[in-house]
Amino acid sequence: MGRNSVRGEGSRQREPQRRDSGWAEGAQSGGVEVKGGAEGSDSAASAAGSGSGGGRRAARGGRGARGARASRRRPVSKGKRILRWTASILSLLILGTAAAGYLYYEHLNSSLRKGQRNAGGSDVEKTAPNADGQTPLNILLIGSDSRKSKANQNLGGSRDKADAPPLADVQMLLHVSADRKNASVVSIPRDTRVDIPACEDPKTKRKYPKTNTIINESLARGGAGCTLATWQELTGIYIDHWITVDFAGVVKMSDAVGGAEVCVKQPVWDRPTRLVKGGSGLKLKKAGKQTLKGEDALKWLRTRHPFFDDVGRSKAQHMYMNSVIRNLKSQNAFTDTGRLMDIAEAGVKSLQVSEEIGSVKKLFDLGMNLKHVPTDRITMLTMPRMIDPKDENHYLPQPGAADDLWEMIREDTPVDGKDAKPKPKKPAAPKDPAAPAAEIGVAVRNGAYTDQLGAAPGRAGTVAGLLQNKGYAKAEAEKGGDPIAKTQLYFPSAELEGDAQAVAKSLGIPASQVKKSTDVSGVTLVVGADWRTGDAYPKPKPKKVDPTTTDASTASDESGCMEIYKPYVWHEGLER
Incomplete structure (x- = not known):
């Protein structure tokens, strides 16, 4: 009986069951390990029958028939088999998900378009870290009017300009304070005349000489890196990164963030008129607040003449951006991984960035810089300006007021006047004292x-x-x-x-x-x-921003509403 029971345990009939269970343990019989297969059966039988009735004596001296039965491996219950299969499947799913996530992450990274940070000769110093070792963050946001792709031609029209160098029709500097407690966004109207430094296109290696013209042409003279160099030369502010978006990118990003609420005091239709060609095509048949997404959002951001001029367009763009920030904050987008992934994917397909932020993680990290800034501490404003005496359709930076604004940003002084920057610490005494x-x-x-x-x-x-x-x-x-x-x-x-x-x-x-x-x-x-004058160095005056010269607003302000220039007010008679 002992021999038969051992032989049964070691027979091949049990092997499939052992493999099915997912385990490879050996069964024990009277201290002898029984292995699967013919070799295991023969060795077990030999051990049981050796000597004069050794197998039977072992059975009697042990537990008899109960011991023999105990030598058989106890069958695994159906419930345990299910648990083991479930664990195996979950492990495979986890590994598969991780692999897919990694491949998707690498796909996003490889899809992100990147470019050289600085294409010009401007070289300004970074703002020194504060007492806690923190430094402010400056990012140049650029809206390109490129028509190279079919999508941009369909959205922006002017197919005859498909091969023309792009212009930077939207330019904004995002400044986030070193302590991440406040932020500002400063626009420069596209028709502002400035000095554009000598630049070299990093792709074609074409060199462009220094010139004095309107700032939107900087993008055509060496790409976004030349626009960054122009801003640095104008403001003296070190700009860490640039981000560029085209027409199609605006549509994708607008849909990804859920659109934005805007407001007009009168119905509006931006169309060609007797005196002005073109137009964005924006048509809002009712006054008041309304949410715009996709192509309508792009039309809003491009609209100019119905808002009177380029400064009015900047104000409308700020209204849109303020609403986007409020939406993201209210949706907890900065902590919702799914929302962030949607926005990141749209960003990868829509944006071009300076090479040092050319990964999804770095873009996430940039977004996180606004996570703790309250909406009432995010200020949108336009550079103080004056009419260019050489061309009444152009602007110049307003002497004094514009300089004060740039200095406040360079010194990381809040433009909203809150949390005034503490007095800087006295510099350490020099190691080598002054000579007579x-x-x-x-x-x-x-x-x-x-x-x-x-x-x-x-x-x-x-x-x-x-x-x-x-x-x-x-x-x-x-x-x-x-x-x-x-x-x-x-x-x-x-x-x-x-x-x-x-x-x-x-x-x-x-x-x-x-x-x-x-x-x-x-x-x-x-x-x-x-x-410029006098024998005594002028004592520095406290700097502050005049809201009347900058059209300042905050992301928490929902009261703004755009006035519409009368020729662009929509009414039913226009479509008859």
């Missing part, structure tokens, strides 16, 4: 120039004379000096830092305007546009 004033050589250069006011002649000689009267006998005026907005003192090495700080203190120049530079060979003072 009579022994310090100072080169003084004149950089007091603006496009609007031109040069302030004689400033280098005047300030050099002031220093000589203060005991700096070796102060001398030098020819040259690039235009600079704010007066700066430079020193080439740590040994001369104390000398530079002493010169700054004697003139009342803030210590924050004393910087190390390898472009100078000694202590060098560049008189900026902020000191």
Whole structure:
């Protein structure tokens, strides 16, 4: 009986059941491991029958028939088999999902279009970290009017411009404070005349010389990297990244974020008129608030003449963006992985970005920077401007007001006037103290120039004379000096830092305007546009933004409504 029971346990009939159960354990019989297959049956039978009735004695000395039965492997219950199969299937599903997720992530990364960050010669310094080591974030948002694709031709018309270089009809600088407590979006109207630096197209290697023209042409002179270089030269703000979107991209992104609520005081139809050709095609047959998606959203963002001018269009664009931000906040989009993935996928198909943010993760991280900024601390505004005396259809940055705005952003000062920036800490004492004033050589250069006011002649000689009267006998005026907005003192090495700080203190120049530079060979003072007249350096005034010159609004403001220029007010008679 013992022999038969052992032989049965080791027979091949049991093997399929053991494999089906998902386990490969060996069955135990009287301390002998019984393996599946013929080899296992023969060895088990030999062990049981060896000696004089050894198998039977073993049975009697053990548990008899019960011990023999115990040698058989206990069948696995149906419930346990189901659990094991379920676990196996779940494991496969998890692995499959992970693999699919990884492949999808790589697909998104490879689909993302990227370009060179800076295509020009502008080189400005990043804002220094705050006391907690945090730095602000600046991103240039560009709307391109490219007609290269069929989709953009269908949406934007003008198929005859398919091969024309694209223009940057929308340009906005997104600034997020170092502490991520406030943010601002500043628009420059597309018809603003500025200096565009020399640029090189990173794809064609074509070089474009420096020029003075309207800012939207910067995109055609080396791509988004040239537009970034233009902004840096104009504002003195270091811009970390750029993001470009075309017509088709706006439609996709609008649908992904769920559209936005806008408001018009009168019904509107942007169409060709007797005096003005073209038009966006926007047609809203009722006044008041309404939600726009897809192509209607694109038409709203492109509409110009019904909102009177390019500044009115910027205001309408801000209204749209404010609504988008409110929607994303109310939908918890910054914490909803599914929503984020939808937006990311639309972004990958719609956007082109500077190469250093060329991955889905980095785009997610950028979005997260706005996660904790409340809507009432996100300010939309347009650069202060004046009519260009050379062309009444163009603008120029408003002297003073525009400079103050750029300085506030450079210094990470909130444009909404809240949470005023704390006073900067006094700089650490230089390792090498200052030499006597009579022994310090100072080169003084004149950089007091603006496009609007031109040069302030004689400033280098005047300030050099002031220093000589203060005991700096070796102060001398030098020819040259690039235009600079704010007066700066430079020193080439740590040994001369104390000398530079002493010169700054004697003139009342803030210590924050004393910087190390390898472009100078000694202590060098560049008189900026902020000191065009007078013997005393002007005391800095608290900077603030005038809402009347910037059309400022916040993302929490839902009260705005666009006035429509009378020739574009829709009524039923227009369609008869």
